Amino acid sequence: MKNRIAIYGAYGHTGKFIVSELYRQGYTNLILSGRDQEKLVLLNQEYPDLKIQAASIHDPKTLDDAFSGAEIIINCAGPYLDTAEPIIKSALRLGSHYIDLTAEQKPVLDIFEQFSEQAKNDKILIIPASAFYGGLADLLSTALTHDWNQIDEINVYIGLDSWHPTKGTRLTGDRNHYKRLTFKDNRLQELEASPSQEWDFKSPIGIKEVVALPLSEIITISRHLNVSSVNTYLSQNSLNDLRNDDTPEPKAVDGKNRSSQQFCVDVVATKDNQIRIITAQGQDIYSVTAPLVVEGINRILSGRVKKTGVTTMGEVYDAADFLQTLDEDDIQISAIKESQLN
Template sequence: MSPPHIAVYGATGHTGRLVATGLRDRGRDVILAGRDAGALKALADELGGAPVHQAALDDQDALRELAARASVVIHCAGPFTHTGRPVAEAAAGGGCHYVDHALEQHHTAWMFDAMAEPARRQGITMVTAMSFYGGLGDLLAGTVAAGMTDIERVVTAYAVSGWRLTTGARRTAELLFADTRRITYTDGARHVGYVEPRNAVFPFPPPLGPRTMIAPVPFSEVVTVPRHVAARRVEAQLTAHTFEEEQAFTSEHVDAATRADSDFTVAVQVITGDGGRAGQASGRDLWRMSAVASVEAAVRLADGGGPGPGVYGPAEAFPAEAFLRDLERLGLFTLALPEDR
């Protein structure tokens, strides 16, 4: 019996192509899905043949037909502020497991608030925020904080150079940084409202060293991390120079090899009243890291390795350290974790 099909919605975008190729490399049957039938057919030809499924975001019948054809759908077409709801609802309606690449706080919160009951009712697993931004920080926070108590603060810090935004990523960034109703997590509770950005310094270990950061940045950790780490404050930060690099916003149409030329270190501090722990992951090509993470998640769900019906963040859905170690073995990054966990 052949493995079940895994659908990739937004398959013709940069991340979608990486996901589709990664699934094929794992020997999985893939359905290429999205809005542009011609582009889907061209991608199918590039991959040596694959079924395609055209489905616009406002065509709920077509989206449900996609869910009915697959065991898992990986949603790659941002901004998820606009695209997340119809695909997630169709997956639940069609009884199909779901993984998305969202980093948007409000979409992630909506997934937990609105989709938990439909997912349980349908017996499906929905994993949100399985992305580089937000997702890698969540997995690291779950790993570093394991077994700790009386946690004052969790900080996830992203040092990124050479990030070249796709059209979808640029639109997502514009939406995120224009949002005046940001979600924060302070004093052990979620808050929504205007946040005044500030400059901070994060002490990355050598050879990177301390870096000036934008803090906080509106990533999904403030929603996902408190679900599995009992902390009084959660915050994400991003190196200030990341958006100062000229190519970040002028590189929508570069080739795949150029887009892959990014360097990253994602570090986590878990701070308690009498000390704390830190850990990090360093690698290249944040797009590939994000794509392969979603492939790993989808394959586990397709093979019955999920946590059961419901909505989960990355570190809730899978054992955090084991999942990170599997990604490290695939060459996506190098981990540096505390020994006293």
């Protein structure tokens, strides 16, 4: 049963990318799971040597049966407001590590509150928000400020040339009615209305209007970095696409089934009169989640983690080394640029 990994929501848009990347890297002891048996059967036609087993978040026994023997459970099925708790409880019953992809803030907060003590005592890893939203900004922020014991401010700027949301993204947006939180004056607080601003993402995104839109990275970054303020800004054009009911779903354009979407994430940190910036660029925010998750799995299985319990990507992995090992065809990470504030 060595390196047995269960993927819940394996037939979803991002789940398929993760299954493909695991399989490409030689992981063949996989359990493909989810709520829909018919979709699992269709996926099994692509991977006939892999096990499939349907399970319901409303039936703990079916979850335990599906995940039995798994070293790691990857939850790719949102909304995580509904799926995180029952799957984590199954992971703790079985002694399995847990990873999810949530961009939602409330599930991350709930996971820290509900499961930290038991996960730490049982030496189980629970790593929410291990995706493009949440995990990537956490890794970038941690690498950027690795030698700073105190940080005044971290600003995350996310630029997309377009956003063709999946059904899962839309479903999550409809389900998530909680107020967004930002981190200001050393504490989480409700986001206040603020004017838009412009940010230059450079080529190929260029100058875009950005608006404050805090996601799960606000929670993950503030959990382990000594920072006074954390903000996230998203390009307005991508938000317009997301809010438009007529925007189509992503369409594959290459051999990796990626869409043509281009992204850029700039993370800017300040301390006293110093300013640092690091940039990540690539193609397809859903696709790039797969190498992020699988590199994390490689590190868990090889023992290259800093702690157990409920944690974040930036806290549990060597962030700088993690980013450097990613394939440039998936994501390009810039060198850190440092300057003095005027």
